Amino acid sequence: xxxxxxxxxxxxxxxxxxxxxxxxxxxxxxxxxxxxxxxxxxxxxxxxxxxxxxxxxxxxxxxxxxxxxxxxxxxxxxxxxxxxxxxxxxxxxxxxxxxxxxxxxxxxxxxxxxxxxxxxxxxxxxxxxxxxxxxxxxxxxxxxxxxxxxxxxxxxxxxxxxxxxxxxxxxxxxxxxxxxxxxxxxxxxxxxxxxxxxxxxxxxxxxxxxxxxxxxxxxxxxxxxxxxxxxxxxxxxxxxxxxxxxxxxxxxxxxxxxxxxxx
Amino acid sequence: xxxxxxxxxxxxxxxxxxxxxxxxxxxxxxxxxxxxxxxxxxxxxxxxxxxxxxxxxxxxxxxxxxxxxxxxxxxxxxxxxxxxxxxxxxxxxxxxxxxxxxxxxxxxxxxxxxxxxxxxxxxxxxxxxxxxxxxxxxxxxxxxxxxxxxxxxxxxxxxxxxxxxxxxxxxxxxxxxxxxxxxxxxxxxxxxxxxxxxxxxxxxxxxxxxxxxxxxxxxxxxxxxxxxxxxxxxxxxxxxxxxxxxxxxxxxxxxxxxxxxxxxxxxxxxxxxxxxxxxxxxxxxxxxxxxxxxxxxxxxxxxxxxxx
Numbered sequence: 001x002x003x004x005x006x007x008x009x010x011x012x013x014x015x016x017x018x019x020x021x022x023x024x025x026x027x028x029x030x031x032x033x034x035x036x037x038x039x040x041x042x043x044x045x046x047x048x049x050x051x052x053x054x055x056x057x058x059x060x061x062x063x064x065x066x067x068x069x070x071x072x073x074x075x076x077x078x079x080x081x082x083x084x085x086x087x088x089x090x091x092x093x094x095x096x097x098x099x100x101x102x103x104x105x106x107x108x109x110x111x112x113x114x115x116x117x118x119x120x121x122x123x124x125x126x127x128x129x130x131x132x133x134x135x136x137x138x139x140x141x142x143x144x145x146x147x148x149x150x151x152x153x154x155x156x157x158x159x160x161x162x163x164x165x166x167x168x169x170x171x172x173x174x175x176x177x178x179x180x181x182x183x184x185x186x187x188x189x190x191x192x193x194x195x196x197x198x199x200x201x202x203x204x205x206x207x208x209x210x211x212x213x214x215x216x217x218x219x220x221x222x223x224x225x226x227x228x229x230x231x232x233x234x235x236x237x238x239x240x241x242x243x244x245x246x247x248x249x250x251x252x253x254x255x256x257x258x259x260x261x262x263x
Numbered sequence: 264x265x266x267x268x269x270x271x272x273x274x275x276x277x278x279x280x281x282x283x284x285x286x287x288x289x290x291x292x293x294x295x296x297x298x299x300x301x302x303x304x305x306x307x308x309x310x311x312x313x314x315x316x317x318x319x320x321x322x323x324x325x326x327x328x329x330x331x332x333x334x335x336x337x338x339x340x341x342x343x344x345x346x347x348x349x350x351x352x353x354x355x356x357x358x359x360x361x362x363x364x365x366x367x368x369x370x371x372x373x374x375x376x377x378x379x380x381x382x383x384x385x386x387x388x389x390x391x392x393x394x395x396x397x398x399x400x401x402x403x404x405x406x407x408x409x410x411x412x413x414x415x416x417x418x419x420x421x422x423x424x425x426x427x428x429x430x431x432x433x434x435x436x437x438x439x440x441x442x443x444x445x446x447x448x449x450x451x452x453x454x455x456x457x458x459x460x461x462x463x464x465x466x467x468x469x470x471x472x473x474x475x476x477x478x479x480x481x482x483x484x485x486x487x488x489x490x491x492x493x494x495x496x497x498x499x500x501x502x503x504x505x506x507x508x509x510x511x512x513x514x515x516x517x518x519x520x521x522x523x524x525x526x527x528x529x530x531x532x533x534x535x536x537x538x539x540x541x542x543x544x545x546x547x548x549x550x551x552x553x554x555x556x557x558x559x560x561x562x563x564x565x566x567x568x569x570x571x
Contacts, residue, residue: 007340008369016366024354097353104316105344105421106367107336262316263307263348263423 010112017108017116022123025086034082035128038075042132045071046139068136068155069227072129072162076219079125079170087121087174088191089184091253095260096182104261113261114175114254118246121171129163158226165222169215169242172249179253194245211237218242265292268419268450269313274322276305276312282474283308284319289479291452293467295445297482298454299561300471306454307347309471310423313452314339327418340368343412347423347454350396350404357392357399357407358383361414368415375414382410386440402433409440420444420451426460438463458558468557470564477568478561486560492553493533496522499545511535 025031045068094100103113137155177190198213211234212218218238225235267290276284283305298306311317313326315335324331326338352360358379365375383392386406391399396407405425412420425441426434441464445451455461461468461482468485470478478485498521505518505525513535514526527533533550540547 006369007336008367012369013367016363019366019372020352020355020359020363024359093353097350099349099352101316101346102349102352103367105314105339105342105346105349106364107340107369108367109336263311263346 007107010109010115013106013108013112014116014119017113018119018123021086021090021117021120025120025124028085030085031082031124034078034085035124038078038128038132041071041074042135045132045136049136049139068133068140068159069223071133071136072159072223072227073220075129075132076166076216076223079128079166080216082124082128083121083170083174084188084191086124087117087171088178088187090117090120090175091178091257092181092184092187095179100257100260101263104263110254110258110261113257114250117175117178117253118171118250121174122167125167125170126163129166130159133159133163162219162222162226165239165242166215166219168246169218170245172246173215174249176245176249176252179256198241211241213241215242215245218245265294267292268327269296269452270323270325272323274309274312274319274324276308276317276319278308278317284312285474287322287471287474287476289469289476291467291469291479293450293465293481294448295451295453295465295467297461297465297468298452298471299456299458299461299468300477301565302456303473304471305474306471307423310344310421310452310454313421314342314344340415341418343415343417343420345405345408345412345420345422345425347427351399351407351411353396355396356394357388357396357403357410360396360407361392361410364411365414370415378414378416379410382414383407385413386410387436401428402430402437405429405433405437409437413444418450420449421454422451423454424456425453426455426457434460458556458561462557468561470561472565472568475568478564482557485564486557492516492524492526493536494522494524494549494551494553495536495547496549497540497545497547499540499543500547504539504543504545507539508536511539 026035094103134156137152137159140152140155173194174187174191177194178184178187180190181187195214195216199217202210202213202217212221218241221231221234221238222242224230225232225238269289269291271287271289274284274287275282287305287309298309300306308317312319312324312331315332315338318332327341329338331338351357352363355363361379361382362372362375365378366372370378380392386409388403388406388410391403396404399407405428409422409425412422422441426437429437438460441451441453445464451464453461453464465482467480468478468482469476470485500518500521500523502518505515505523508523508525509515512528512530514528515523516526517524527536530536539545
C-alpha cells in the first residue's frame, strides 16, 4: 500500500489521456494509412524544391512557387481526415460505454479530461503539419545559398504558428461535436456541419472572398497571409476563427462532461 | 478502537431537486465497511459524495481526515474505486485499461506497466489480459475493474456491487480476493445488496434507508440488537400458554403440539416466559435461541426506521 500517494498533476493526467488515445488511434488502419500517405507530399514537394533550385542555378528561369505554402495547403486535407477520424469518436465512445464516472473516480477534472482529448487530436495534427514542413525548410536551407539561419527560424516559426492554430481549431471542431452525442457518426455529421454552415454564412455575409468563419477556409487564409503576404486582415480573422473553434469545442466538452461525470 | 476513516456529519444532498441524503451522520472505522440499503436509498450518491464528485448542500464529509469536496483530488488519488455502472476503459486490451488507470494516477508508463501486470497476476488474469475488453465475460470484467482500482496501490478501496452478475464460483473467488486485500490491511468500503457478501467481508455496516442512517456500527451490534427467535418445548406449552405470552408483549410465530416459537422483543432475559411457566406449572424441557441472520437484522432495522 502506498500511504504517501501523491496527487498527479493536471499535466500528467492530460498526457496520460492524450497518450492513450493516440496509441489506440495509431492501431487503426485508416490512421496508419493517413500517416504513411503523408510521406508522399513532402517527398513530392522536396523533389519540386530540388528541381526549382537546379533550374535557378542553371539561370534558366525562376519558378515563383513556394513549395512550403503549397505543402501546408495540401496537408490541411489529411489533417481534416485525421481530426475527424480520431476526434469524433473520442468522447462519444466514453459516453456510450458509460465510463465517464470512471474518470471521475480518478484525479481527473472535466477540464483535464477535455484537454487530454483535445491534445489527442492536436498532437497528430501538429505532427502532420510541422514535421514535413520542417524537413522542407531544412532542405531549402541546404539547397539555397541565400537562405540563412534567420530565414529558417522565421519560416519554422510561421509553420509552427499555422500548425498550432490549425490543430487548435480542428481539435475543437472534432472533439466538441463528439461530446454532444453518443454515436461517432452523429458527431462526424455535426463536425462536418461546423465546416459547411459557417462557410455558407460567410458567403452570404461577405461574398466569396470574404472573411472565413469555418475552420477549413480559416486555415487557408492563415497560410496565405503568412506565406504569400496576402490578405493579412483575412489571415487575422482566420486565426481568430480557429482559436474560437478550439475554445468553443473545449468549452462544450467540459460543460457536457461535468454534468455526466457523476454516479 | 480504530480511528474513523469516514466521518459524516448531518450530510444533506439533493439530486435533481430531490433530497437523496437527509442528515446522514456516521463515524466509520472498520477495516471493511458494508454500505447497504434498498435501491434508491442513497448508496451511489454517498459514494459520489465520498469522492467529492457530488457536493453536499450542508454537513461535513471527511475521508482519511481530508475534508470533502475541497480535497477531492487527494482522496481520489488515495482511493481505488470499482464502480458498478461504469465498465472498463474501452478501446484496448485489459492490460491497456489497467495501465491507463495507473497512468491517470500519475505513474510513469514503465511503472504502470509493471504494476498492471502485478495486479492482473494477483487476480489470476492470465493471457486474457491481452484480449480486447469488449469480448470479456462479466467475471473477467469484474477482475479487470478490480485490477484497475488496485493498480496504484491505494490506501482505501471503494467497491460498488463487486460481485454483481457473477456465477457462484466466480463470486466466491472474487470475495476471497477482496477478503485477502482486507487482511493485507487495506480499508474497504463495499456497497452491496447481497447480505452474504457484507457478512463475509465486513466488520462494520452503514445501513441507509431512504437517505437516512438506519444503522451504523459493528455488524455484531446490529445482529445483537435483536434477541432473536426462541424455540421452547415442554409440557404445558399449549395454545393457551402461547396466547397469554402474546398478551404479555411477545410475538408468537408458531405453536404446535408442545412447541412454541416466539420473539420476546425487549424481554432479553425471558422473565415473562419463565414467570408464566411457573404460574402454569409448565415443564420446559428445551429452550433454544435462533439468532437473526444479518439479512433479517437488516430488514428489522429498516422496518424500525420506517416506523419512526
